[in-house]
Amino acid sequence: MLPYGDAQDDWLGLQRSSALRQLLPPHANSNFIGFVQLTDLDGTNFEETASREGLIENMAFSQLQDFIYKSLMHGIIKIAHARGKKIFSSDDAVQRTPKDRVEQLASKITTLVENYSSPNLVRAPSEQAKLEEDASDIIDEIVLLEKDTQVLLEEIGMLRVLASLGLTIGEFTHETRHVLSALSAGILSLKMSSPAAEGFKTLQGNIESLQAYMRYFDKAVTQNSQRSLSVHEIRDLLSDFEQVVSSSLQRQRVNLKIEVKGYDLFVQSSHKPEWASIFFNLFTNSLKAINRAQVAGSILIVAGEVDESRLYLEFIDNGDGISDANKEKVFDAFYTTSTPADALADDEVHITGSGLGLKIIKDIIEDGGGDIYLSVPPEGFSTCVRIEFPRASDEEIPDDLR
Known part of the structure; x- marks a missing residue:
């Protein structure tokens, strides 16, 4: 509601506070995004001005300003x-970093041990x-x-989840761009053709494809914001994934086959959006390899159990493969088999071809106690990425999923 939030409005005094430099961390208006919601239907505490632009600056308004400002500063x-x-600004020195704290603590412990180990066993009471x-x-x-370390680990975990979401959004942009191009072509075809029945059918298929992507990625974003951990059955994860990539497979004439060996293959508690990122990154890598090889594409996904405590999932394709010299590098940050993006490339190209995808996937899997590596592909295929992940215990599986 104007004037609050306007570029020139400083109703919380953030610009003034930042300019004074008494509190040193950046905290100007441009450092925040959000809104304040008030509910005062009867106007008991707050009242609009006659121009209906802003609130009358009464006691309640002043208390609101003070509360919000102090909350942000906290x-x-x-x-x-x-x-x-x-x-x-009055602080004598910079706050100690975690590394400084560990080094100082180690020094204190060393000094204490040396004092206790002193050959002089008789000490004064004060000593x-x-x-x-x-x-x-x-x-x-x-x-x-x-x-503090636990808080830092939780923050790192959150950042990893957000990083996987970035990959998911990148793939979403990539796929929807293809669908939107097809929609545009379909509309143009309808304008130039008669009868238009076949054109309408194609157009409807593209719209349904776009809707499927929207539902899948909207669900991933929602679950990501909640950052909830839960157990998932591999067959369900793969089924959702297969539905959303079906149109892309048809468009690129790639065959996908999924083989799940066994039942009740529940992975331990994890973030579902991260599994979406894992599948989509491996899927797009396979499509790129198939396009480079210029072959009739085939992707095989096999899942099953290693033993009572671990499950496996193999992502296999018949693309151009990975040379022996590069097999040790594929999971390194910024290593990519794609053509490097030039300076004029759009954000989508930079996200999907940055070389961070497999590194993020590896971090996700290893953080959950799993492992990812290149395995020997079956006959007729060139690449096999194998994931092994802890199986959910009986206590972790809710009764409604059994």
Whole structure:
């Protein structure tokens, strides 16, 4: 609601606060995105101005400004503290980074051990009390460092999930661009042809394809925002994936065959959007390899159990394959078999051909206790990527999925 949120409006005083540089982390208006929602239907606390642009600056409005400003600053300070950044201009030094804290803690422990190991076993009471106080301080520091480390690990996990979502969005853009091109061509064909029945059928198929992609990726984005962990049956994951890529397979004349050996193949609790990213990245890599080989494309996905505690999934294609010299590099960051994107390439090309896809997939799988590597492909195929992942325990599987 104007004038709040306008580029020139500073109703929270963020621009002024940032300019004063008393709080050092960036916190101008441009550093935030969001909105404030008020519910005061009877106008008990808040009242609009006569021009209906803004609120009358009464006591409730001042309290609202103060509350929002302090809430934002609280978050800014916590983030700066976690990153080891200097917070206030009056601070004597930059906050210690996690690495600094570990090094200082290791030094304290070394000094304490040396003092306790001193051949002089007779100590004055004050000296003994000082050693005990130092030991207590070290224990407190270890507990605090452990808590901060857990927060950092959770943040890294969240960033990994967001990175996988970036891949998913990149693939979505890639696929919808093809469908939209087909839609445009279909509409042009309808304008120039008569009768138009066949053209309408093709147009309807492209629209249904686009709708399928929208549903699949919208679901992935929604689940990603919730970041909920749950168990998934491999057959269900592959079925959803097969439905959404069917139009792409038809368009590129590639045959897909899925073989699932066994039942109740539940993977341990994980993020479903990450599985979407895994499948789509392996799928697009296979399509690129098939296009380079200029062969009648064939993709085979095989899943089953390694033993009672682990499951496997193999993604196999008959593309141009991977040379022996490059097999050790395919999971490295920024390594790609695609043609490097030039400076004028669009964002889609940079995302889908950045060489980060397999690295992110590897991080996802290994973080869940799994493994990914190149295996020997069956006869008639050139590449086999094998994933082994922990199987869900009986306690993890909800009753409604059994």
